[in-house]
Amino acid sequence: MISRFHFPDVLPDGGELALPESIAHHALRVLRLHDGDALVLFDGSGVEVDATLVVRGKQGFARLGTRRCPERESPLKxxxxxxxxxxxxxxxxxxxxxxxxxxxxxxxxxxxxxxxxxxxxxxxxxxxxxxxxxxxxxxxxxxxxxxxxxxxxxxxxxxxxxxxxxxxxxxxxxxxxxxxxxxxxxxxxxxxxxxxxxxxxxxxxxxxxxxxxxxxxxxxxxxxxxxxxxxxxxxxxxxx
Incomplete structure (x- = not known):
């Protein structure tokens, strides 16, 4: 199962971004993910983005890929x-x-x-x-x-x-x-x-x-x- 992380800011269209310290710690130290592993990021707007983990030293980055807007909210509020x-x-x-x-x-x-x-x-x-x-x-x-x-x-x-x-x-x-x-x-x-x-x-x-x-x-x-x-x-x- 691919790990999913909530990104606290608006996700850009493509490129590479630095992961917040809390996400990087969870990915690298808790889940023991490695450079090149797949991630999914979402920013709370309904969008999720396929990403690849990039590790440089003790820092984690995400190389962004395909954006999707799957409907997973219930029609009943x-x-x-x-x-x-x-x-x-x-x-x-x-x-x-x-x-x-x-x-x-x-x-x-x-x-x-x-x-x-x-x-x-x-x-x-x-x-x-x-x-x-x-x-x-x-x-x-x-x-x-x-x-x-x-x-x-x-x-x-x-x-x-x-x-x-x-x-x-x-x-x-x-x-x-x-x-x-x-x-x-x-x-x-x-x-x-x-x-x-x-x-x-x-x-x-x-x-x-x-x-x-x-x-x-x-x-x-x-x-x-x-x-x-x-x-x-x-x-x-x-x-x-």
């Missing part, structure tokens, strides 16, 4: 609105959501979220999750990197997302996910934290016009629910 989860669960959720074709992830602070992040810690974690998304694109073949938004309080999210279709997963919901009509544009899918949404939050959703839907009779973990819903929606309307 689903944004995962994920209540903050503890430990490394958020990394897992972001990684798998990107693999499953999510067009974005919005982390929200919920009442029962175990993880609490503000200020510099929130900024660092947000930057980390964006890099998790980049790495997931490198692995799964996507050439457009989904945006991971900064952390928002749940109430703030509800105020700024009034113009999009929104569904909240809730075990007690009377409607099933399969009853949701196909959205005309993007669909925001709200996933609760480990302890679930509080009664006050469910009341907020009702007042904000967010549809509550269920995923069957079993209660799923926060790191399972959103990904299961994404896969189900991709099978209905996406590219599965």
């Amino acid at each position: 689903v944004v995962l609105v994920q209540a903050l989860a503890s430990g490394d669960k958020m990394d897992w959720i972001v990684q798998k959501a990107v693999e499953l074709g999510a067009s974005g992830v919005i982390p929200v602070q919920a009442e029962r979220s175990v993880l609490r992040l503000t200020g510099e810690r929130a900024d660092k974690r947000h930057a980390h999750w964006q890099q998790v998304a980049v790495a997931a694109c490198e692995q799964c073949g996507r050439n457009v990197v989904p945006q991971i938004e900064p952390i928002l309080p749940l109430a703030t999210y509800l105020q700024v997302s009034v113009d999009v279709a929104r569904c909240v997963l809730a075990p007690e919901a009377s409607s099933a996910l399969t009853e949701v009509p196909r959205p005309a544009d993007a669909l925001h899918l709200l996933i609760g934290p480990e302890g679930g949404w509080s009664d006050a939050e469910m009341a907020m959703f009702s007042r904000a016009g967010v549809n509550a839907v269920g995923l069957g009779p079993r209660v799923l973990r926060t790191e399972t629910a959103g990904l299961a819903a994404l896969a189900a929606l991709q099978a209905r309307w996406g590219d599965f």
